[in-house]
Amino acid sequence: MKKIIIGSKNPAKILAAETALKEYPAELSSFDAASNVSEQPFSDEETISGAINRARDAMQKGSGEIGIGLEGGVVETEYGLYLCNWGALYEEGQPPIIAGGARIPLPEEIAEKLRAGMELGPVMDEYAQKENVRKKDGAIGIFTSGRISRIDMFTHICCMLLGQYEYRNRAE
Numbered sequence: 569m570k571k572i573i574i575g576s577k578n579p580a581k582i583l584a585a586e587t588a589l590k591e592y593p594a595e596l597s598s599f600d601a602a603s604n605v606s607e608q609p610f611s612d613e614e615t616i617s618g619a620i621n622r623a624r625d626a627m628q629k630g631s632g633e634i635g636i637g638l639e640g641g642v643v644e645t646e647y648g649l650y651l652c653n654w655g656a657l658y659e660e661g662q663p664p665i666i667a668g669g670a671r672i673p674l675p676e677e678i679a680e681k682l683r684a685g686m687e688l689g690p691v692m693d694e695y696a697q698k699e700n701v702r703k704k705d706g707a708i709g710i711f712t713s714g715r716i717s718r719i720d721m722f723t724h725i726c727c728m729l730l731g732q733y734e735y736r737n738r739a740e
């Protein structure tokens with residue numbers, strides 16, 4: 569059985585990976601891996617880099633065969649500030665596999681706080697008057713009326729990582 573390490577202790581990310589890997593013969597564990605990017609990544613590139621760093625760190629420090637890194641960020645566009653989420657799957661000796669998540673714009677009052685240097689996690693808790701939004705619904709869950717939670721969004725990313733991994737390792 570393959571040993572897969574998820575590079576975070578955030579329950580939303582762990583649950584997403586568990587859901588995506590439900591029928592996959594693997595032993596799953598988690599490790600608080602280093603993203604080596606800012607606490608609040610501000611571009612796709614920085615967020616992808618965080619996901620790759622987490623995946624590699626998780627695989628190495630957790631002594632697994634595969635590492636999965638999930639990272640949340642935001643990206644500035646002509647249409648406002650958007651949520652962006654990226655995932656990476658790392659296996660030794662191979663280039664990382666990458667997958668991106670759904671994106672929606674953030675309300676301007678939230679966007680302004682982030683541009684001023686605040687982190688989305690605490691900003692969302694204050695806005696929603698809830699604790700640990702980032703560990704459950706996430707901003708995406710709040711602003712989609714609960715239709716797509718942060719867990720759903722990361723599950724989708726994990727499915728795309730796993731599927732690409734299977735495709736790369738398919739029997740010819």
Ligand SMILES: O=P(O)(O)OP(=O)(O)OP(=O)(O)OC[C@H]1O[C@@H](n2cnc3c(O)ncnc32)[C@H](O)[C@@H]1O
Nearest residue numbers: 576578607608639640687688689692702706707708
């Ligand atoms: O423990 P880790 O894995 O770091 O989990 P995290 O929730 O901090 O997730 P990220 O580091 O990937 O997210 C980067 C930043 O964006 C925040 N964030 C990202 N997506 C969010 C969401 O949907 N809802 C609330 N906060 C979010 C988060 O709190 C961080 O400040």
Ligand SMILES: [Mg+2]
Nearest residue numbers: 603607608640
């Ligand atoms: Mg974080």
